[in-house]
Amino acid sequence: MIWHIATREIYENLNSLRFGLTLLLLLALMLTNAVTHLREHPKRMQKYHDAITNTRNALTARADNLYTLAQKGPGNFYKTPSPLHFCAEGGEAFIPDVVRGESHSWRRGALKSFWRLHYPSVRPNLANIRPEVTKVDWGFIVGYVLSLTALLFTFDAIAGERESGTLRLMLANAIPRHAVLLGKFLGALISLLIPFTLATLMNLLVISTSRSVQLTAGEWGRLGIIFIIAILYVCLFLALGLLVSARMQRSAVSLVILLLAWVTFVVFMPSTLATIVRGFSSPMSRAEFQERRGQLDTALKEQYREYIRIRNTKRYAVLQEQGAYVTKDAQQHERLNRERLAQEIQQVKEARAIIRISPVALVQHLMETFAGTGFERHLQFLENVQPYARQFREFIIENDGHDAESLHLIGVPTGMSQRKVEPAAMPRFKDTRSLNRDFNTAAVDLLLLVLLFIALMSGAYLAFVRAEI
Numbered sequence: 001m002i003w004h005i006a007t008r009e010i011y012e013n014l015n016s017l018r019f020g021l022t023l024l025l026l027l028a029l030m031l032t033n034a035v036t037h038l039r040e041h042p043k044r045m046q047k048y049h050d051a052i053t054n055t056r057n058a059l060t061a062r063a064d065n066l067y068t069l070a071q072k073g074p075g076n077f078y079k080t081p082s083p084l085h086f087c088a089e090g091g092e093a094f095i096p097d098v099v100r101g102e103s104h105s106w107r108r109g110a111l112k113s114f115w116r117l118h119y120p121s122v123r124p125n126l127a128n129i130r131p132e133v134t135k136v137d138w139g140f141i142v143g144y145v146l147s148l149t150a151l152l153f154t155f156d157a158i159a160g161e162r163e164s165g166t167l168r169l170m171l172a173n174a175i176p177r178h179a180v181l182l183g184k185f186l187g188a189l190i191s192l193l194i195p196f197t198l199a200t201l202m203n204l205l206v207i208s209t210s211r212s213v214q215l216t217a218g219e220w221g222r223l224g225i226i227f228i229i230a231i232l233y234v235c236l237f238l239a240l241g242l243l244v245s246a247r248m249q250r251s252a253v254s255l256v257i258l259l260l261a262w263v264t265f266v267v268f269m270p271s272t273l274a275t276i277v278r279g280f281s282s283p284m285s286r287a288e289f290q291e292r293r294g295q296l297d298t299a300l301k302e303q304y305r306e307y308i309r310i311r312n313t314k315r316y317a318v319l320q321e322q323g324a325y326v327t328k329d330a331q332q333h334e335r336l337n338r339e340r341l342a343q344e345i346q347q348v349k350e351a352r353a354i355i356r357i358s359p360v361a362l363v364q365h366l367m368e369t370f371a372g373t374g375f376e377r378h379l380q381f382l383e384n385v386q387p388y389a390r391q392f393r394e395f396i397i398e399n400d401g402h403d404a405e406s407l408h409l410i411g412v413p414t415g416m417s418q419r420k421v422e423p424a425a426m427p428r429f430k431d432t433r434s435l436n437r438d439f440n441t442a443a444v445d446l447l448l449l450v451l452l453f454i455a456l457m458s459g460a461y462l463a464f465v466r467a468e469i
Helices: 002-014 017-062 066-072 123-128 138-154 159-164 166-172 177-208 217-247 251-278 286-310 315-357 359-371 374-401 435-466
Strands: 098-102 116-118
Touching (some): 017 066, 066 374, 098 374, 116 315, 116 374, 138 177, 138 251, 138 359, 159 166, 166 177, 177 435, 217 251, 217 435, 251 315, 315 359, 359 374
């Protein structure tokens, strides 16, 4: 009985104007998405490869001297562009794609600062924590277009039957109400999945046949997960449409209420909530950051000067103190950089946690996570950088320790090994992605999406059971 009702719904939808318009719109958007990605992705990859090549060449040049290598470090670290950028742009233009290594010279002889990590600000991402309407990616197509068409396929599913009198006739034939509801849900879902699947296949066909984009088995698996998330998101709005349609006596009233709900939850709520949350916490400003850096420099210089004034007759002790000075300077500045970064990350996390009330923000976060873009991808990139930085420093200390002629005073040119370092022996940075970590990150959002669907579908059932025909 359920399948019979679903079949009737599918037949009516396939012969309707809204189905044809939905098919044409999704095909046009998906083809635009594919063409744009094929034009922009090679540019991103070329920029990334050029940066990596320059960094490796500079690193090889520094290998002639261990002190130079330790002082200037391995250079900058670059985030690998995701081949699934077309699924969710994720505000990549607002998120830094590099972690920089910095050092500078002091005006006190040969003593120089040591390499340390500098993290560009991630706060601009707060302005882009929902699908970007100017980017035709899957996040926009699913988040905005598909959710709206789901409501257009269900606003008259029950209210329209009630107006025409066919609902009373259907129930008079002893058809259970839950069968009617499930049949209409499945009919609308299949009717909407047909154009979406066709458009998606056309999109992937255009992208996969191009030589400029290479999708591995892992990326295809992620695409399957993203497609399932899109289906679950569509089910959410189909359930919402059935809920309102079951409560309203007229389909026109049902349509108006659903459009208002869509505008509220999809358009206004994410930006409004993000703006409100932005004022709850205030990360360290640039002026405050510079002031604290100056205070750290001044305090350390005073300690150094006092020590040298007291023990200026012992050369080894002075060299030892110089090494401790350089090391402490790098540690305290990098600690300050991490503190500022942690405050910015916490602010973004608070904003993203609150805007989960909006389904479109929820599905955007999920698509970004599995597409390898956006804020969560940046956090994973930082998690790759920090262990490598420790590994690189351990490599410097270990190589210096193997030289019997070295004084083993890290941070002082005359106190470190003068041996040449083999470039092949140096550790290489790898920007890896973990599907297990992505699942752990997305677990809460997936659960919320499922719970929202169950709540709306249960509400639709209760509303239909209690409705007067």
